Amino acid sequence: MTLSGCPHLKALKSEKAVDMTYGMINCFACGDYVYDREIDKIARHLNARSASQGVLNQFVSWQPNHKELDLLKKNTKRRRVEECSTIGLRGLINLGNTCFMNSIVQSLIHTPVLREYFLADKHVCQIAKDGNEQCLVCELSRIFQEFYSGISSTYIPFRLLHLVWTSARHLAGYEQQDAHEFLIAALDLLHRHCIAGSNGRSTSSPHNCHCIIDQIFTGGLQSDVTCQQCNNVSTTIDPIWDISLDLGPGLYNNGSNPSPLTGYSNSPGNYDPTSLLDCLKRFTKPEHLGSSAKIKCSNCGNYQESTKQLTMKKLPIVACFHLKRFEHSTGYHKKISTYVSFPEELDMTPFMSSSKTNINGSVHSTIGLSCKNKYSLFAVVNHSGTIECGHYTCFIRQHKNQWFKCDDHLITRALPQEVLNSEGYLLFYHKQILEYE
Amino acid sequence: MQLRSKVEHAIVDRPGVDVFGNLPAKKQLECICPNCQRNLAASRFAPHLEKCMGMGRNSSRIASRRSQKVLKDRLGPDSLKHDSGESEDDYNDADWSLYPDKKLKRLRKEKRSNSPRRHKNSRLKNGSSLTDSSLHITDVPFKHERADTPDSIGGYEYMTLEEKKTLLMSTCGVISGHTKKMCTRSHKCPQHTDEQRRQVRQFLLGTGIHGDDDDNVDIDTYVDGDSQSLRESLQWEAASYASSPTDSTSTTNGNSHASSRKRHGKSSKSKKRKNGKSHSFHTTVTNSNSNQLSNMYEFD
Numbered sequence: 129m130t131l132s133g134c135p136h137l138k139a140l141k142s143e144k145a146v147d148m149t150y151g152m153i154n155c156f157a158c159g160d161y162v163y164d165r166e167i168d169k170i171a172r173h174l175n176a177r178s179a180s181q182g183v184l185n186q187f188v189s190w191q192p193n194h195k196e197l198d199l200l201k202k203n204t205k206r207r208r209v210e211e212c213s214t215i216g217l218r219g220l221i222n223l224g225n226t227c228f229m230n231s232i233v234q235s236l237i238h239t240p241v242l243r244e245y246f247l248a249d250k251h252v253c254q255i256a257k258d259g260n261e262q263c264l265v266c267e268l269s270r271i272f273q274e275f276y277s278g279i280s281s282t283y284i285p286f287r288l289l290h291l292v293w294t295s296a297r298h299l300a301g302y303e304q305q306d307a308h309e310f311l312i313a314a315l316d317l318l319h320r321h322c323i324a325g326s327n328g329r330s331t332s333s334p335h336n337c338h339c340i341i342d343q344i345f346t347g348g349l350q351s352d353v354t355c356q357q358c359n360n361v362s363t364t365i366d367p368i369w370d371i372s373l374d375l376g377p378g379l380y381n382n383g384s385n386p387s388p389l390t391g392y393s394n395s396p397g398n399y400d401p402t403s404l405l406d407c408l409k410r411f412t413k414p415e416h417l418g419s420s421a422k423i424k425c426s427n428c429g430n431y432q433e434s435t436k437q438l439t440m441k442k443l444p445i446v447a448c449f450h451l452k453r454f455e456h457s458t459g460y461h462k463k464i465s466t467y468v469s470f471p472e473e474l475d476m477t478p479f480m481s482s483s484k485t486n487i488n489g490s491v492h493s494t495i496g497l498s499c500k501n502k503y504s505l506f507a508v509v510n511h512s513g514t515i516e517c518g519h520y521t522c523f524i525r526q527h528k529n530q531w532f533k534c535d536d537h538l539i540t541r542a543l544p545q546e547v548l549n550s551e552g553y554l555l556f557y558h559k560q561i562l563e564y565e
Numbered sequence: 566m567q568l569r570s571k572v573e574h575a576i577v578d579r580p581g582v583d584v585f586g587n588l589p590a591k592k593q594l595e596c597i598c599p600n601c602q603r604n605l606a607a608s609r610f611a612p613h614l615e616k617c618m619g620m621g622r623n624s625s626r627i628a629s630r631r632s633q634k635v636l637k638d639r640l641g642p643d644s645l646k647h648d649s650g651e652s653e654d655d656y657n658d659a660d661w662s663l664y665p666d667k668k669l670k671r672l673r674k675e676k677r678s679n680s681p682r683r684h685k686n687s688r689l690k691n692g693s694s695l696t697d698s699s700l701h702i703t704d705v706p707f708k709h710e711r712a713d714t715p716d717s718i719g720g721y722e723y724m725t726l727e728e729k730k731t732l733l734m735s736t737c738g739v740i741s742g743h744t745k746k747m748c749t750r751s752h753k754c755p756q757h758t759d760e761q762r763r764q765v766r767q768f769l770l771g772t773g774i775h776g777d778d779d780d781n782v783d784i785d786t787y788v789d790g791d792s793q794s795l796r797e798s799l800q801w802e803a804a805s806y807a808s809s810p811t812d813s814t815s816t817t818n819g820n821s822h823a824s825s826r827k828r829h830g831k832s833s834k835s836k837k838r839k840n841g842k843s844h845s846f847h848t849t850v851t852n853s854n855s856n857q858l859s860n861m862y863e864f865d
Binding site: 210212213214215217219221222223224225226278280282284286287289290293294300301302532537538539540541 | 574575576578583584585587589592594596597598599600607608609610611612614615618620755
């Protein structure tokens with residue numbers, strides 16, 4: 129685009145055209161789009177006017193305000209994040225059994241929508257004490273800055289650890305901890321700090337909180353309980369940040385024998401899930417709640433046996449799947465290390481509430497016509513070792529398809545196949561297409 | 566300029582080095598503790614912070630010995646009634662090394678077995694609700710040696726002003742509502758606030774205070790975090806959204822069974838953790854309470 133000013137603009141005879149979408153002028157003589165401040169102002173004004181009439185969800189491009197213009201003038205260094213650049217990658221030192229925290233931090237730093245939020249400086253701190261010292265969201269924002277600074281030295285997240293320990297006492301303590309638990313606690317803390325101090329606390333429920341954490345991570349899990357007597361369906365929708373999936377042999381057979389309350393039933397071998405899809409199928413399969421778990425039906429008023437089915441009512445922008453590899457039953461603890469395959473691309477359509485069939489049939493896997501339920505894998509947290517002693521690492525995806533392995537301070541390139549062959553403990557997927565609300 | 570930035574931050578793909586071109590050497594990085602402002606090795610930060618914040622196993626022992634020593638020094642050896650069982654403590658205590666070699670050996674041994682908290686699992690299986698906390702005290706085998714050295718000092722009504730002053734100058738001093746004893750942790754003790762510390766000083770050293778102030782002084786069992794989760798859990802129950810995302814991680818097969826199993830599982834899950842914590846708001850309340858109790862008795 130010619131910025132220096134087009135000499136033909138004011139001339140009546142030269143040929144020009146206006147682009148009707150953005151209001152840009154194309155000068156045929158120059159052979160290029162040309163910029164004129166006055167015309168640009170008119171275009172923006174008309175654009176804004178049409179947006180306010182509710183015609184379209186208009187994307188408004190960023191216009192720097194005076195303060196930002198000033199900053200831009202004073203700071204002339206520009207950084208362009210190329211595909212082959214390390215910007216966005218940084219090692220995290222292990223502070224003493226903190227590999228679980230490092231893996232979660234890496235996953236969050238590489239969560240696309242979250243990254244955009246923080247790099248666009250969207251966080252306005254609600255906690256005004258000690259100059260934002262206590263706000264976990266501010267701390268995370270600082271960490272994003274550190275990761276995108278271009279500095280390659282290992283980052284020391286000691287302030288983050290201290291903040292988490294002071295804000296969430298149940299997590300504090302030098303010992304090996306569970307990454308999934310840390311993730312949920314961290315999201316919870318971030319969510320609270322996002323809405324702290326505002327009136328949001330009293331009015332927002334988990335279903336319509338507008339903080340960035342809820343916008344990205346909160347999905348709706350629908351639970352339908354059907355009374356066997358009168359077929360009345362009782363529905364609840366719970367907000368969730370992750371989907372925890374059982375591994376190992378199923379506890380319940382296909383409805384025939386009531387299973388014992390502890391231990392495993394002797395279900396056929398092919399019931400063991402060996403893939404994420406298997407896990408999800410089992411997760412959304414209607415199950416018969418035994419005679420020991422009768423529920424009072426609100427419709428017919430009797431204590432009846434019932435069937436329960438879980439499905440996804442609302443999908444989050446980022447879906448986190450938690451493979452329950454740490455088993456506790458009848459007093460013994462072990463890790464389930466069986467291989468569970470997971471795909472790079474995942475279609476959640478068959479597991480939606482809108483897709484579920486009647487309670488007697490299983491969910492058919494329909495080929496998703498709508499692409500709004502399609503997800504892409506972007507982070508995998510792995511655990512190696514035993515339940516007593518182990519080590520967390522993670523794989524994260526940068527740019528379109530570049531994978532990297534993060535092992536505390538050691539960041540190395542990884543092949544996609546290496547990622548897909550890994551054991552998998554926490555799987556992070558993000559929606560391929562974002563929709564306006 | 567574009568070319569320069571390419572060279573500056575280009576990913577390195579050579580075997581044996583990371584993406585920055587560095588060899589995978591062990592890092593000797595340092596950081597500053599936000600609590601005590603000391604310089605220390607980054608890889609030892611977590612264990613240090615645990616002690617520094619008064620959370621470790623030994624912290625209360627150190628604190629109680631600290632205050633007893635202070636009192637002993639100032640007021641003579643007869644002022645305290647209970648025996649501290651000091652030699653035993655010193656042997657076990659990583660911080661006070663009268664026997665440095667033994668300490669190192671024991672530390673190394675613990676590290677090798679990689680389960681300094683192995684006993685915790687058995688304890689966690691008992692659950693973490695308030696009602697079970699009494700079980701905890703008798704349940705754990707090594708606790709009996711601590712019975713002689715509580716992390717709190719009672720009988721403040723019988724102390725002279727001098728004794729009170731001495732204690733308050735070196736310890737937190739907040740009086741617990743449960744035991745009516747004074748906290749012997751440091752002034753930075755995270756369990757109590759500065760306001761509480763101010764109040765107890767006013768109470769013990771100030772002018773004519775009535776007995777009712779006992780209630781003012783102690784807000785021990787109720788911490789800000791609790792009120793938040795309590796409030797929220799009540800609110801959200803009222804709003805008929807009985808759960809929050811932290812609460813309703815999906816169960817799969819079975820409902821009551823799975824949820825009870827999960828809670829059980831949550832208590833004694835994967836890695837060694839502190840008291841059983843589920844991340845539901847409802848159980849968070851009881852867990853935090855038991856945290857308070859457990860912190861008081863210091864059996865973490």
